[in-house]
Amino acid sequence: MKQFIGFLKKEFLHIFRDPRTMMIIFLLPIVQLLLFGKVINTDIQNSRIAILDQSHDNTTREITSKLVSSGYFVLGDELMPGDDVEDVFRKGKVKMVVTFGPEFEKSLERDGKADVQLLADASDPNTARILTNYASGIINDYVKKEKLQNLQLPNQINTEVRMLYNEGLKSVYMFVPGIMAMILMLISAMMTSISISKEKELGTMEVLLASPLKPIQIVLGKVTPYLLLSFINALTIILIGVFIFGVPIKGSFVFLMAESFLFIMMALSLGILISTIAPNQMVAMFISVLALMLPTILLSGFMFPIENMPLPLRILSHAMPPRWFIVIIKNIMLKGTGILFVWKETLILMFMTFVFIALSIKNFKIRLE
Amino acid sequence: MFRDTGYKYAAMITIQHISKAYKNVQAITDISLEVQKGELFGLIGPDGAGKTTLMRILMTLLIQDKGTATMNGFDVIKDYKKIRNMVGYMPGRFSLYQDLTVEENLNFFATVFKTTVAENYELIRDIYIQIEPFKNRLAGKLSGGMKQKLALSCALIHKPEILILDEPTTGVDAVSRKEFWEMLKNLQQKGITILVSTPYMDEATLCNRVALMQKGKVLDIDTPRNLVEGYTRKLYAIRSNDMHRLILDLRSYEKTDSAYAFGQYLHVTGKDDEVEATEFENYLLKKDHHELQVFDIAPTIEDVFMELLREVE
Numbered sequence: 001m002k003q004f005i006g007f008l009k010k011e012f013l014h015i016f017r018d019p020r021t022m023m024i025i026f027l028l029p030i031v032q033l034l035l036f037g038k039v040i041n042t043d044i045q046n047s048r049i050a051i052l053d054q055s056h057d058n059t060t061r062e063i064t065s066k067l068v069s070s071g072y073f074v075l076g077d078e079l080m081p082g083d084d085v086e087d088v089f090r091k092g093k094v095k096m097v098v099t100f101g102p103e104f105e106k107s108l109e110r111d112g113k114a115d116v117q118l119l120a121d122a123s124d125p126n127t128a129r130i131l132t133n134y135a136s137g138i139i140n141d142y143v144k145k146e147k148l149q150n151l152q153l154p155n156q157i158n159t160e161v162r163m164l165y166n167e168g169l170k171s172v173y174m175f176v177p178g179i180m181a182m183i184l185m186l187i188s189a190m191m192t193s194i195s196i197s198k199e200k201e202l203g204t205m206e207v208l209l210a211s212p213l214k215p216i217q218i219v220l221g222k223v224t225p226y227l228l229l230s231f232i233n234a235l236t237i238i239l240i241g242v243f244i245f246g247v248p249i250k251g252s253f254v255f256l257m258a259e260s261f262l263f264i265m266m267a268l269s270l271g272i273l274i275s276t277i278a279p280n281q282m283v284a285m286f287i288s289v290l291a292l293m294l295p296t297i298l299l300s301g302f303m304f305p306i307e308n309m310p311l312p313l314r315i316l317s318h319a320m321p322p323r324w325f326i327v328i329i330k331n332i333m334l335k336g337t338g339i340l341f342v343w344k345e346t347l348i349l350m351f352m353t354f355v356f357i358a359l360s361i362k363n364f365k366i367r368l369e
Numbered sequence: 370m371f372r373d374t375g376y377k378y379a380a381m382i383t384i385q386h387i388s389k390a391y392k393n394v395q396a397i398t399d400i401s402l403e404v405q406k407g408e409l410f411g412l413i414g415p416d417g418a419g420k421t422t423l424m425r426i427l428m429t430l431l432i433q434d435k436g437t438a439t440m441n442g443f444d445v446i447k448d449y450k451k452i453r454n455m456v457g458y459m460p461g462r463f464s465l466y467q468d469l470t471v472e473e474n475l476n477f478f479a480t481v482f483k484t485t486v487a488e489n490y491e492l493i494r495d496i497y498i499q500i501e502p503f504k505n506r507l508a509g510k511l512s513g514g515m516k517q518k519l520a521l522s523c524a525l526i527h528k529p530e531i532l533i534l535d536e537p538t539t540g541v542d543a544v545s546r547k548e549f550w551e552m553l554k555n556l557q558q559k560g561i562t563i564l565v566s567t568p569y570m571d572e573a574t575l576c577n578r579v580a581l582m583q584k585g586k587v588l589d590i591d592t593p594r595n596l597v598e599g600y601t602r603k604l605y606a607i608r609s610n611d612m613h614r615l616i617l618d619l620r621s622y623e624k625t626d627s628a629y630a631f632g633q634y635l636h637v638t639g640k641d642d643e644v645e646a647t648e649f650e651n652y653l654l655k656k657d658h659h660e661l662q663v664f665d666i667a668p669t670i671e672d673v674f675m676e677l678l679r680e681v682e
Contacts, residue, residue: 006480010469017468203464207523210428210458211481212450366449368430 003213007221014195015225024191029183029233030240036175037245047072047131049096050088052079055104063116066142067098072134089121096120096131108143176241177329178302180234181322184260185267185296188230190288192271196222197284200275206368215364223268230267234260241333250336256329259346263325266349269356270321276363296322324348381406381531381562382427387436389422396422397585399436404564409557412566413573413670414582420566421461422585424535427564428458440531454482457529457561459520461536467509471500471519474508475526482527492559493522496552514545521552532556534565538572550575570671581674588677596673602626603642606634606666607649609658618656624648629675634662636672 015021049067053060067073076094079085088094101107101115108114118135120128196219199205208218238256241247249256270292278284297303299313300322306314317323324345331337339346382404389396397419404410412420425431427438429449438445440452465474475497479486490497500518503511508519517537524532534553538546550572553563565576573579574593581588581596589596607628609615612635619628619637626638637649646663653661 003480003483006477010466010473010477013469013473014466202467203460203462204466206430206460207458207464207478208481209430210453210456210460211478212454212483213481367432368425 004217004221007213007217008224011195011221011225015229021191025187025229025233028186029179029237032183033176033179033237033240034244036179037172045072046074047095047127048076048093049073049098049131049135050077050079050094051075052081052083052085052097052099054081054102055100057103057105059105059108059114060100062146063100063139063142064098066138067135070134070138072131085119089119092121094121095127096135098135172241172245173247173330173334174302176237176245176247177326177333178297178300178322180237180241180260180329181263181300181302181325182293182296183233183237184230184264185292185322186288187233188226188264188267189271189274189292190285192223192226192268193274193278193284193288194281195226196272196275197278197281201280209367215366219272219360219364223272226271227264227268230264231257231261234264247333249333251332251338255338256332259325259328259332259342259349262346262349262353263321266321266353266356269353269360272360273356273363276360276365295320299323300326302326321349321352379406380404381408382410382438382440382564384423384427384438385436387423387426387433387438389419389426389431389433395585400585400587401436402580402587402590404562406562407557407560409553409563409565409575409577411573411576411579412564412582413568413570413579413674414566415568417584418582419585420582421535424533424564424566428456428533429453454527455530457524457527457532459524459532459534459537461539463516463520465508465516465520465523468507470505470507471511472504474519475522478523479526484527486526489526489528492528492556493525495555496525497522513541514548517541517545517549518552521549525556530562532561532563532565534563536566536568538567538569546572570669570674573670579670581670581677583674583678583681586681588674588681593670596670597668600668600673600676602638602668602676603644604666604668604672605637605639605646605649606631606662606664607637607653608634608660608662609653610660611658614656615653615658618653618658619649622649622652624652627675627679631671634666636666636675 015025051064053064064075068075073096077088079088079097085097085099088097097117097119099117099119101117104114104116116139118132120132122128196205199208234257238249238260242249271288274284274287274291278287295316299306299309299317300320301317302322306317306323309317328342328345328349331342335341380403382402384400384402387400388398400419400423412418412423414420422431426433427440427445429445429452432446440456443451445452466477469477475486479489496518500511500515500522503515508516511519521534521537524534538549541549546569553565554575557563567573573581573596576593578590578592579596580590591599607615607619612630616628616630616635619625619635624640624644626640628635628637639648646665650661650663653663
């Protein structure tokens, strides 16, 4: 036990004396979370639109003010009939042009229908789709509530849409779980694999192996500091998510932390496995980044929906631990579900941890070469 | 070539017919030797002679392809755990933690070997006292000589019965080298068996016995004195103003057997011991060499080594 504590002390000294390690552990999570949460924001806010109003009546004015007061749009230009619409887009400031047909109010009241055209700049297809959806939603909503309620229209189906668990469609709800998975993977897997392969590279592993230390003591001694630090990180990320971005924790906090702990264990055992294969720090880093980080970002459903991927990638995504972890924390945080709903994902993570540990033990060499 | 020393039962390290190959290189071939208890034994040879491989096999870090080896009676494969407890090891590269201080390194290795610095301070005092003023300095910031002293202190901290040192003086200045060997002599006085490797031939004379190694084979094992006395050839040291031309001219001379650069001089032997110094002198004067010096010289271990090499090749 004394041996083990001595080893731990040494590991913490390594970590605290290396500014790069400290930055990765303590600065990276926060910076990344703030970056994803604030800068890379796919929410629509304050998009500039232009209005071409050929009718200029009360209804069109009210619709315009509804659009602008929604917060999604700001009014850029008021166009005149005959203005070149394409020219407006070419200047690039305006994302959408709303055109009201002539005699809008009159035809609405007379026939129950009127013409409005939404022209969107689809050079950015996602934004264009979201903008037109939002705008038509607002327009329909207004027309139904204000204008058509006294009209009796036969056989009309009203679709009412509610976005459950994330009513505001805030992307930060998606990023917090995703970044948590990414950071925990990075720190746990990459940092442990680098720290073990560093000993190999510098030749200190030779001395450790020739000492009475048991392999399990070496591995546990390497892993424990990162387990603690990763856990602190998980906590930090959740706290930032809750207090800065307003992400809810509807389920049990303890359960959330327990699942995070499981995921950290999984990532650590993966890190050990990498270090048993990698002969030096460069290779360990390379494997960690290429084989872990990129798939974590691309294939875990964090950035791109798994359902939209081609079949081979969809199958491959099953092997990505973060995929399951993201499902678990989204369930706990946003839906408030318990173990009954995520037991399958939990079992998968446990199984992965077990496999990585078994492979690491099999691969760990009590000798050189 | 293995001479019976008559101390079979006091053997601390025994190596019998050990061979080891890496992927496509034969690192060592059929090596047998014994190191007696309390002996300071040197493995002497250039890079690639197989010294490190042999030491790693003894340190239970590599497994030999053939043969057996024991350390204090324990088999290097079967009893590797026992060996790791009782042997001190200093690998060829400086393998301490550069980002830990001198004191932290020492404390770490003490706890790893389940002991404390205080408990065995007596053994390392003479060595550690020299680096103690820098105990709060990071190991990476020490000079080469101080690094070696720290590494030696760390290897000794658990009071090992056997000490294995792989090229401890490589890359260390001449003064520190001398000091280092004095430390080894002191440790030997305390009953520790020491196996040390070095590429420096001049250090061979500081060992009790040496094994001369080349390309994975042992050329000879004996005391340095016996090795030198066994060299019966007549040896000349020769020098002139143009050393480069000198060696070419001597090697093309029909009465020359061998000519090697050796510090400031060439060491030269004749085809037979009848060849006189004057013969060389006359030949070289004819070849227009100036400031010529030719004189008899006593052989050193390096001359023995060169001679053995030529016999093998």
